[in-house]
Amino acid sequence: MPYFDAASSAPLHPVARQALQASLDEGWADPARLYREGRRARLLLDAAREAAAEAVGCRPDELAFTSSGTRAVHSGIYGSAAGRRRVGRHLVVSAVEHSSVLHAAAALEPDGGTLTEVPVDRAGAVSPTAYAAALRPDTALACLQSANHEVGTVQPVAEVAEVCRAAGVPLLVDAAQSLAWGPVEEGWSLLAASAHKWGGPAGVGLLAVRKGVRFAPQGPADERESGRAPGFENIPAIVAAAASLRAVRAEAAAEGERLRALVERIRVRVPELVPDVEVVGDPARRLPHLVTFSCLYVDGETLLHELDRAGFSVSSGSSCTSSTLTPSHVLRAMGVLSEGNVRVSLPVGTAASDVDRFLEVLPGVVSAVREKLGAPVVASGPAVAHELVVDALGKRCPIPVIELAKVIADVPVGGTVTVLADDEAARLDIPAWCEMRGQEYVGESRRERGSAYVVRRVG
Amino acid sequence: MPYFDAASSAPLHPVARQALQASLDEGWADPARLYREGRRARLLLDAAREAAAEAVGCRPDELAFTSSGTRAVHSGIYGSAAGRRRVGRHLVVSAVEHSSVLHAAAALEPDGGTLTEVPVDRAGAVSPTAYAAALRPDTALACLQSANHEVGTVQPVAEVAEVCRAAGVPLLVDAAQSLAWGPVEEGWSLLAASAHKWGGPAGVGLLAVRKGVRFAPQGPADERESGRAPGFENIPAIVAAAASLRAVRAEAAAEGERLRALVERIRVRVPELVPDVEVVGDPARRLPHLVTFSCLYVDGETLLHELDRAGFSVSSGSSCTSSTLTPSHVLRAMGVLSEGNVRVSLPVGTAASDVDRFLEVLPGVVSAVREKLGAPVVASGPAVAHELVVDALGKRCPIPVIELAKVIADVPVGGTVTVLADDEAARLDIPAWCEMRGQEYVGESRRERGSAYVVRRVG
Numbered sequence: 001m002p003y004f005d006a007a008s009s010a011p012l013h014p015v016a017r018q019a020l021q022a023s024l025d026e027g028w029a030d031p032a033r034l035y036r037e038g039r040r041a042r043l044l045l046d047a048a049r050e051a052a053a054e055a056v057g058c059r060p061d062e063l064a065f066t067s068s069g070t071r072a073v074h075s076g077i078y079g080s081a082a083g084r085r086r087v088g089r090h091l092v093v094s095a096v097e098h099s100s101v102l103h104a105a106a107a108l109e110p111d112g113g114t115l116t117e118v119p120v121d122r123a124g125a126v127s128p129t130a131y132a133a134a135l136r137p138d139t140a141l142a143c144l145q146s147a148n149h150e151v152g153t154v155q156p157v158a159e160v161a162e163v164c165r166a167a168g169v170p171l172l173v174d175a176a177q178s179l180a181w182g183p184v185e186e187g188w189s190l191l192a193a194s195a196h197k198w199g200g201p202a203g204v205g206l207l208a209v210r211k212g213v214r215f216a217p218q219g220p221a222d223e224r225e226s227g228r229a230p231g232f233e234n235i236p237a238i239v240a241a242a243a244s245l246r247a248v249r250a251e252a253a254a255e256g257e258r259l260r261a262l263v264e265r266i267r268v269r270v271p272e273l274v275p276d277v278e279v280v281g282d283p284a285r286r287l288p289h290l291v292t293f294s295c296l297y298v299d300g301e302t303l304l305h306e307l308d309r310a311g312f313s314v315s316s317g318s319s320c321t322s323s324t325l326t327p328s329h330v331l332r333a334m335g336v337l338s339e340g341n342v343r344v345s346l347p348v349g350t351a352a353s354d355v356d357r358f359l360e361v362l363p364g365v366v367s368a369v370r371e372k373l374g375a376p377v378v379a380s381g382p383a384v385a386h387e388l389v390v391d392a393l394g395k396r397c398p399i400p401v402i403e404l405a406k407v408i409a410d411v412p413v414g415g416t417v418t419v420l421a422d423d424e425a426a427r428l429d430i431p432a433w434c435e436m437r438g439q440e441y442v443g444e445s446r447r448e449r450g451s452a453y454v455v456r457r458v459g
Numbered sequence: 460m461p462y463f464d465a466a467s468s469a470p471l472h473p474v475a476r477q478a479l480q481a482s483l484d485e486g487w488a489d490p491a492r493l494y495r496e497g498r499r500a501r502l503l504l505d506a507a508r509e510a511a512a513e514a515v516g517c518r519p520d521e522l523a524f525t526s527s528g529t530r531a532v533h534s535g536i537y538g539s540a541a542g543r544r545r546v547g548r549h550l551v552v553s554a555v556e557h558s559s560v561l562h563a564a565a566a567l568e569p570d571g572g573t574l575t576e577v578p579v580d581r582a583g584a585v586s587p588t589a590y591a592a593a594l595r596p597d598t599a600l601a602c603l604q605s606a607n608h609e610v611g612t613v614q615p616v617a618e619v620a621e622v623c624r625a626a627g628v629p630l631l632v633d634a635a636q637s638l639a640w641g642p643v644e645e646g647w648s649l650l651a652a653s654a655h656k657w658g659g660p661a662g663v664g665l666l667a668v669r670k671g672v673r674f675a676p677q678g679p680a681d682e683r684e685s686g687r688a689p690g691f692e693n694i695p696a697i698v699a700a701a702a703s704l705r706a707v708r709a710e711a712a713a714e715g716e717r718l719r720a721l722v723e724r725i726r727v728r729v730p731e732l733v734p735d736v737e738v739v740g741d742p743a744r745r746l747p748h749l750v751t752f753s754c755l756y757v758d759g760e761t762l763l764h765e766l767d768r769a770g771f772s773v774s775s776g777s778s779c780t781s782s783t784l785t786p787s788h789v790l791r792a793m794g795v796l797s798e799g800n801v802r803v804s805l806p807v808g809t810a811a812s813d814v815d816r817f818l819e820v821l822p823g824v825v826s827a828v829r830e831k832l833g834a835p836v837v838a839s840g841p842a843v844a845h846e847l848v849v850d851a852l853g854k855r856c857p858i859p860v861i862e863l864a865k866v867i868a869d870v871p872v873g874g875t876v877t878v879l880a881d882d883e884a885a886r887l888d889i890p891a892w893c894e895m896r897g898q899e900y901v902g903e904s905r906r907e908r909g910s911a912y913v914v915r916r917v918g
Contacts, residue, residue: 003496008489009691017483024476028655030467034763035772037462067526067662068690074679100689103679196487196691203526203662203693220533220562230559231527232468232655234662237696304493313494 002354003313006197007149007177007290007345013199016244020201020236027235032223045235048242055245056191057183058208064225065204065238069176069194070100072205075217075228076172076190077104080141081113083214084170088138089113092169094126094145094155095333101143101174102329117333123282124153124334131160135167142171146178146185150317150330150343151281152290154178161187170213177287179206180248180348181256189213195241198248199348203234204241248348259346260288262355266344267291273363278436280336290345292317294331295366296433297375297402298340306365307342312358315343327425337432338425339398340366373398376405386415393450397425401433404455408439411457416442422450430455461813462772465656466608466636466749466804472658475703479660479695486694491682504694507701514704515650516642517667523684524663524697528635528653529559531664534676534687535631535649536563539600540572542673543629547597548572551628553585553604553614554792560602560633561788576792582741583612583793590619594626601630605637605644609776609789609802610740611749613637620646629672636746638665639707639807640715648672654700657707658807662693663700707807718805719747721814725803726750732822737895739795749804751776753790754825755892756834756861757799765824766801771817774802786884796891797884798857799825832857835864845874852909856884860892863914867898870916875901881909889914 003011023044029037031045046060053060066072081091091105095117105115116134118126131142142164147154157173164171170189178184180198184191190213195204207228209215215228222230248255263286271277276296295303300316307314317328317338327338346355375398388407392400400421407417419430427444430453434441442454462470486503488496505519512519525531540550550564554576564574575593577585590601601623606613616632623630629648637643639657643650649672654663666687668674674687681689707714722745730736735755754762759775766773776787776797786797805814834857847866851859859880867876878889886903889912893900901913 001495003488003494005489005492005494005496008492009487012483012487020483021480024471024479024660028468028471028661029462029464029772033464033467033772033774034760035462035464035767036460037464037772067530067693070681070690071526074689100679100681103681107679194691201483201693201695202487202691203696205690220559220566222529222559222562230533231529231664232653232661234526234660234696236660237662237693308494313488313492313496315492 004344005315006347009196010199013244015247016240019243020240023236023239048239051242063208064228066229069205072192072207073100074104078218079215082216084140090139092116092134092142094118096330124151128159128163132163139169145174147287149177151292152287153282154285158185200241200244201237203237256288263291292343294337295340310361316341339429375402389418392421400426417455419453463803464774465806469658472703474706475699478702479699482695482698507698510701522667523687525688528664531651531666532559533563537677538674541675543599549598551575551593551601553577555789583610587618587622591622598628605634606746608636610751611746612741613744617644659700659703660696662696715747722750751802753796754799769820775800798888834861848877851880859885876914878912
C-alpha cells in the first residue's frame with residue numbers, strides 16, 4: 001500500500017526507531033540535574049546536538065531543539081522580530097511560505113507589525129531582485145523557505161541571503177522540506193526544520209540562530225534550550241531525530257538521484273496518460289522526491305478519495321480538500337490551476353514498481369471522476385450564439401470550469417462565454433483553464449452574488 | 460542505584476514503553492489527512508484523548524494535548540487571561556506555584572497584567588480565605604497547584620474553587636504533581652499536567668478547558684488541537700502518555716499507600732538519625748511519595764553530590780544547588796530553613812530496602828559534610844562578651860549560619876550576635892535557625908555591603 005505523502009510526514013526511519021528505543025532507558029531524567037541519571041541524559045542531549053548541528057552546518061551552541069517545526073518557526077520569527085524591534089517591525093516573506101511562517105508573521109500585526117509578501121513566478125520561485133525591492137530600512141526580518149512544500153520548487157536561498165546581508169537584514173530559512181537532502185545554502189541567519197519530515201519522530205524541531213544575530217526569546221521565561229524552547233526536553237525523541245538525520249543524509253545523494261528519476265517519470269508520463277493535466281513547479285530546480293499536478297474538470301477531494309481506495313495515499317493543495325474551501329495560497333500565488341490538484345511526495349525507499357502502478361491506476365481514476373461530474377470528453381456540435389451565459393452559482397469547483405468547457409465550442413471563434421460563479425476557486429481556475437486551453441480570459445466583474453467571468457473563444 | 464527524584468521526572472513506565480513502541484508503526488502520519496495512514500493516526504489520537512479525559516475527569520473535547528506541561532500552563536494562562544481581557548488583567552496565584560506558572564503570570568505584566576501572590580502557612584498550604592481576599596472585580600484568572608512540587612503539601616483545591624466560583628473567576632489547577640494519584644477535586648475551570656511526571660514520555664502535556672470557560676488561544680493561528688497547541692501531533696508519545704496514566708491510576712491506591720508508609724518512615728527516622736534537621740511540608744495532607752527536609756550547617760550542593768556518590772539521586776530546593784544562587788521561592792514563602800535542603804520523591808515501585816539503605820547512609824553523609832565545613836558539634840565554652848560580631852561577608856551559605864551557631868554560646872543569655880553576610884540565603888536561613896534553636900531573631904539592617912543580622916541569645 002504505497003504512501004506518497006512524505007512531505008506531510010515521513011514514516012519513522014529504522015535508525016530513528018532504534019535510537020528512540022535505545023535511549024528510552026537513559027534519556028528520561030532531567031538533564032539539568034547533577035545526579036547520574038541527569039548526567040546521562042545530558043550526555044545524550046549534548047551528543048544529539050553535536051550531530052544535528054553538524055548536519056545543519058552550525059555550531060552546537062547555535063542550535064536549540066524545539067517541540068516541533070512549527071514551534072521552531074514561531075520562536076525564530078518572534079525572537080528575531082523582538083531582537084530587532086528598534087530597527088522596525090516590517091517583515092518580508094515569500095507568498096508561498098508554509099502557513100506556520102505566514103501565521104506567525106500575521107500574529108505580529110496587532111502589535112504594529114507590517115508585512116510584505118514577495119510574489120513568485122509561475123514555477124513558484126522568488127527572485128532575489130524582488131526581495132531586494134521589498135527590504136526597507138525598518139525591515140526586522142526576511143523569511144524564505146529552502147524549497148516549497150506543495151510544488152517542490154527550490155528557492156534561490158544563497159542569492160536572497162546575499163541581498164539580505166547587503167541590506168543588513170537577517171534571513172530566516174524554513175528548511176523543513178529540504179534538510180533531509182542536504183544543508184541549506186550559505187548565508188542564512190536563522191534556520192528552522194522539523195524531524196518528522198525526514199523520518200525522525202514527531203515532537204522535535206530544530207531552531208538554529210547564528211551567533212551575532214539579535215534574538216530576544218518571547219513568552220514566559222524558561223531556562224531550557226537557551227530560553228528558546230520552553231518545557232522539559234524530549235531526549236529520546238531528540239536522539240532519534242539527530243540519528244535519523246545523519247542516516248538520511250548518508251543516503252541522500254544516491255536515494256535523491258533514484259527518487260529524482262521516479263519523479264521525472266511521473267512528470268513526463270502523467271501528461272501523456274491523462275488529458276488536460278498541468279504539471280506545476282520548477283521541472284529542474286526542485287526537490288528530488290516531490291511532484292504536483294492539477295487535473296482539469298476534477299474535484300480534488302473525490303480524486304484523493306478514489307486514489308486512497310486504489311491504495312495510494314497522496315495529498316492535495318486543491319481548494320476542494322481544504323476544510324476552509326479556499327484554494328491553496330501557493331497555487332494561487334503561482335497563478336496555476338488548483339482544481340484536481342495532486343501532490344505526490346515519495347518517501348525514502350519508494351519502490352519503482354509502486355510508481356509504475358500509480359501511473360497505471362491514475363488515468364482510470366481521473367476519467368471515472370470526470371465522468372461522474374459530467375466533464376466534456378470531445379468538443380461538441382456547431383456554434384450558434386455569439387454570447388453564452390453559464391449559470392454556475394452555488395456550484396463548487398470544478399463544476400464552473402466543466403460547464404465552461406462544455407459550451408466553449410458552442411460559440412464561434414471571437415464569441416464569448418460568461419460564467420456566473422460564486423466559488424472562490426473559480427477566480428483562479430477559469431483564467432488557468434484559459435491559459436491551458438489557449439482561450440482568452442477577458443476578465444471578471446463582481447455581481448451581487450459571486451462574479452461574472454468572461455472568456456473569449458480564440459481557437 | 461535508587462533514583463529518588465520522581466517529582467522531577469519519573470522513569471518510563473513499562474506500559475508507556477509498550478504503547479509507544481506499538482504505536483510507532485501507526486501513529487506517524489498526519490491525523491488531519493483523509494487517507495488510510497491519516498485515519499489510523501486519527502483513531503489512535505481519538506482513543507488516547509478518550510482515555511486521558513476519563514482519567515482527568517473531563518469531556519474528550521475539553522482536552523488538548525500539548526508538547527509539555529510547561530506549554531500547557533503557558534497556553535492555559537495566556538488563553539484564559541486573553542479570553543477574559545474585558546474583565547481585567549489581574550491574576551491571583553499562590554506564592555508556591557511552579558516556576559512555569561509564575562513566569563507565565565510575570566510575562567503578562569508588560570501588557571498591563573497585575574499579580575497577587577497568596578501567601579502560604581509554614582506547611583506550604585494556602586487558605587481559601589486568603590484566596591477570597593485576593594480576588595478582585597478585575598481578576599481574570601486564579602491559579603493553584605493541586606499539590607506542591609517541592610514539599611508535597613496538598614492544597615485545598617475544592618475550597619479555593621468554591622471561593623473562585625462564588626466570585627465568578629475561573630481557576631486553573633496545575634496538577635503536574637498529583638494527577639498520577641487521582642483526579643483533581645471538583646470545581647476547576649482549567650487543568651494542566653505533564654506526562655513525564657507520571658511515567659509517560661517527555662513531550663506530552665495536558666490542557667483541559669471546561670466548556671463555557673472563556674478562552675482565546677494566543678500566538679500564531681494553528682488548527683491542531685483546537686488551536687490550543689500548535690505543531691504536528693506527537694501521536695506515539697500521546698498514546699503512551701494516556702496508556703501509562705491509566706496504568707498508574709490502576710495502581711494508585713495500593714502503591715500510594717505503600718509509598719506513603721515509606722515516606723512516613725523517612726519523616727520519622729530522619730530527625731531521629733540526623734541532628735539539627737527540619738522536616739518541612741504538611742505531615743498529613745501531602746503527596747504519598749514526597750518528603751523534604753533541611754539540614755542545618757550543610758551546603759546543599761555538597762550534600763547532593765555526596766548522596767549521588769553514595770548511589771542516591773535526590774533533588775534540592777536549597778539555595779546552593781540552583782544556578783541562580785537564590786533560595787527556593789517555595790521554602791522562602793513557607794519561612795522554613797532552606798539550607799541543606801533535600802527532596803526525596805519515590806518513583807512507583809521503590810523498594811523498602813532502598814529507603815532503609817538511604818536512612819543508613821544519610822547520617823554519615825550529613826556529618827561528613829558538616830565536619831568538612833567546620834560546623835559546631837556541641838556548644839562551646841563560657842560566655843564572655845555581651846555583643847559579638849561575626850564577619851561572614853563573601854561567604855556562601857551555610858557558612859554564615861555555621862559561624863553564628865559556633866559563637867552563640869559565647870554570649871550570655873540576653874546578649875546578641877550580629878552576623879554580617881552578603882549571601883541572599885542568610886536572610887532566610889538566620890531567622891529559620893533562630894526558630895529551630897529557640898533564639899530570638901531581632902532583625903536585619905542593610906549595610907553598604909550585605910546586611911547585618913542581629914540574633915539575641917534566649918536559651
